[in-house]
Amino acid sequence: MFQHHSHSPLTHFRRVSWGFLLRVFHSSIFSRSGVSGKPGAVQYAQRRAILALSGYRLWSEQDRSALALKAAQLVRRDVTPVFVLTEFIVWLNQQHIVRPGYTVLQAIVSTALSTERQRLGDMVEAALTKRRKPRCRACWCATSPCPNWPRSARTRSISAPA
Structure with a gap:
């Protein structure tokens, strides 16, 4: 039959992972002492320690x-x-x-x-030369919104011969 444990699976996972880190790194670098009681402080301390061991740093x-x-x-x-x-x-x-x-x-x-x-x-x-700027501007305005040029001027300048 299923036995009820006082610890949740998450608590058990944290305990196991903490033990794993201490065994693998053989260091007091993961010690909980000196870490504030703020939420996430232990995780951030562990993160910094792992980054230091791997040669990386935070942005x-x-x-x-x-x-x-x-x-x-x-x-x-x-x-x-x-x-x-x-x-x-x-x-x-x-x-x-x-x-x-x-x-x-x-x-x-x-x-x-x-x-x-x-x-x-x-x-x-x-x-662009002075002569080509109006034609180029007219081409640009014909293909995209150009509030400085009325639609009739855009069409005329595009269809006009060179």
Whole structure:
């Protein structure tokens, strides 16, 4: 017959895993002493200890500028967000840094893509002659919303001969 134990399966798992960590790492690095009683404090202390043993470290805000620079380099090669994210993961692993949260990565990639879009737009604008700028602007406005150009002007300028 089934015997009722006073400990839940989760409590039993925690006890077993704690014993496993102490046996495997043979260290007092996982000692519970000196860890505050705040919820999750023991888990964060264990996380830091495991990272230290494996040579990794947590992401910090000081890493943001290095990652932003990497993003600026990557978007010159490929503007696909998936490519940039994949390369970020590779770079973070090479640097032994635990990846930041999705929101942080999304903000860095978004900023890099916007900056690159602006840089390319400025290059195109500088390369166009005064004569070609109105035609190029008309083509652009015909394919996307352009509040500065009325629809009749967009159609006329596109269909006009060169």
